[in-house]
Amino acid sequence: MRSVKTQWLALWIHLAAMVFGLAGLLLVLPHPEFIENLSEFGLQIFAFGMSGGGALYMIVGAIAVSIYGWQTLGARRLLTFLIPSVGISLTSELLGTSTGFPFGKYAYLSGLGAKINDLVPFTIPLSWFYMGLVCFVIANVSLRYGNHWMHKLEAIALAALMLTSWDFVLDPAMSQARYSFWEWGQYGAFFGMPLQNFAGWMGTGALFMTVAALLGGENSQPVLTKQQLTFPVIMYLGNFTFALVLSLSAGIYIPVLLGLLLGVAPVLGLWKLAPDQESTQPSIFTAEPASPILSPLSPVK
Numbered sequence: 001m002r003s004v005k006t007q008w009l010a011l012w013i014h015l016a017a018m019v020f021g022l023a024g025l026l027l028v029l030p031h032p033e034f035i036e037n038l039s040e041f042g043l044q045i046f047a048f049g050m051s052g053g054g055a056l057y058m059i060v061g062a063i064a065v066s067i068y069g070w071q072t073l074g075a076r077r078l079l080t081f082l083i084p085s086v087g088i089s090l091t092s093e094l095l096g097t098s099t100g101f102p103f104g105k106y107a108y109l110s111g112l113g114a115k116i117n118d119l120v121p122f123t124i125p126l127s128w129f130y131m132g133l134v135c136f137v138i139a140n141v142s143l144r145y146g147n148h149w150m151h152k153l154e155a156i157a158l159a160a161l162m163l164t165s166w167d168f169v170l171d172p173a174m175s176q177a178r179y180s181f182w183e184w185g186q187y188g189a190f191f192g193m194p195l196q197n198f199a200g201w202m203g204t205g206a207l208f209m210t211v212a213a214l215l216g217g218e219n220s221q222p223v224l225t226k227q228q229l230t231f232p233v234i235m236y237l238g239n240f241t242f243a244l245v246l247s248l249s250a251g252i253y254i255p256v257l258l259g260l261l262l263g264v265a266p267v268l269g270l271w272k273l274a275p276d277q278e279s280t281q282p283s284i285f286t287a288e289p290a291s292p293i294l295s296p297l298s299p300v301k
Helices: 002-028 032-036 040-072 075-099 123-145 149-176 196-216 230-249 254-273
Strands: 106-108 182-184
Touching (some): 002 032, 002 230, 040 075, 040 230, 075 106, 075 123, 075 196, 123 196, 123 230, 149 182, 149 196, 149 230, 230 254
Antiparallel strands (some): 106 182
């Protein structure tokens, strides 16, 4: 029970950190006179928010999802997702910032924490992990209607699409806003970004999700209940809203519509289709032979 409370506390801190970041980016930075009138303590808080706020919200997000995964999925399933998601996403990001493959030519600026090999902030693989796991468990609701290996691949593809849909909204905002966190070294057709970027996102997400499913074994893609999925749905919607507000503030609308259509709509639809907690249907709901739906506080073994 204590770990469940910690998981939700970490989620609210994560969301609050994003709200604080939005306030700084959209309300404070455009008004330097406001900064000039801050007290010394206020200046210290503002300086910390601008230098470490981006890293903080991703670290806390990863902590929140780690506790959730440990509590809901069990240690083995959590680790078999965390390790490939962090390892493969970091490899893709290091390749991308060094060679331009698979995302295109880009470089990270300051604001997201210390960089690995002076190229990729250490927080970036953490964001791939926590948003990847959120999309993965939500997409697995589709396995309620079929558990063949083809259905499992379709669930992975759907999860990768929902992950990429978040980037539809996030990338233009974070690279073109008043205070940018990365910059593109080549001009692309999608609001200055190359379309290759999204192929890289789909490929990277699908790859580490597939590896995680293979490492986790036959029952690595469980179908969770609606109550168990409330946490990941809030996490997804919170991060999407952060990107949405930044994009709209920069006058970027089409990516927001794409993200709503291909990301938010599937997430809410799948959550609605998830089985209720009190359901006692067997394996097709849980991906465990002859097992009932577990309570939201019970780890899936």
